[in-house]
Amino acid sequence: MTKSATKIDMYQEVTNAMIELLETDLPQWKKGWKTRPVTNIFGGVNGSTGELYKGVNRLILAKAMINSDYKYNVWMTYKQAQAKNLQVKKGAKSVRLAYYNVIEKENKEGDIETIPFLNSFCVFNISQMDGDISAITPDEDETLTPIAENETAKTIFANTDVKIEYGYNSACYKPYIDTICMPNASDFVNLDEQFATLGHELVHSTGAEKRLNRQYGKKFGDTAYAREELVAELGASFLCAEMGCLETTLTNHASYLKSWLQVLKADKRAIFKASADAQKAVNYILENWSQKKQPIAA
Structure with missing residues (x-):
């Protein structure tokens, strides 16, 4: 062969x-x-x-x-x-x-x-x-710790140079103002869910032009958007593994799964690229935000 x-x-x-x-x-x-x-x-x-x-x-x-x-x-x-x-x-x-x-x-x-x-x-x-x-x-x-009890996770979320604002109806990262928008803590089932969601958005933030410069896509459903969402989900899960956390955050939302499957079926190299980008995002987070200042309180 x-x-x-x-x-x-x-x-x-x-x-x-x-x-x-x-x-x-x-x-x-x-x-x-x-x-x-x-x-x-x-x-x-x-x-x-x-x-x-x-x-x-x-x-x-x-x-x-x-x-x-x-x-x-x-x-x-x-x-x-x-x-x-x-x-x-x-x-x-x-x-x-x-x-x-x-x-x-x-x-x-x-x-x-x-x-x-x-x-x-x-x-x-x-x-x-x-x-x-x-x-x-x-x-x-x-045993592995839940993400909300993990000291490395607390330190990363406290020391990121991305602005984090609370009080929104849903979670998202806005690249044009370099800000992560999050619902209030009371809107989450527990602190683990809040931290896992924040980890997902933090991976998104690494794609900013001044960081790793990934293409975000323009709207839900387009190929670049689906690729970036896959990178963020994989990256959040990889980050938990690196930190020794229990959580894996892969969504089971049908619309997201459908878009990911379309990407994978159209390009057999897509999962390799998404995994590589997710790993780069995790490396960036650990290298830049995991050893500064003091961890936030749980």
């Missing part, structure tokens, strides 16, 4: 999985954290390096967690498992993750161009391994 064919297969494979997730698995996605207090559905971690997986790989592993109902969101390659004296069980099915590699090629003008291409590697969940996995499983006593 050629590299080109492999690339196309990987894009389509991931896109098909995400379409299936949105069409059939969304309720499980939303409730997943409630039954796994030490596992964030988007917090897939490498058991060898301790690093969180990023971007679209968070989604791939979330789908695998739902499909197989694994207890722990911890993964390793076959060789990494062997290095820890673990053996992948016979017949265990791997999960294929994506990464970009580059090749250098000389163009017609004699200049060297760097060309990215999609590649893949396979991982296994630690539940698929024989041996002592106790050293790489999350501590059952160290």
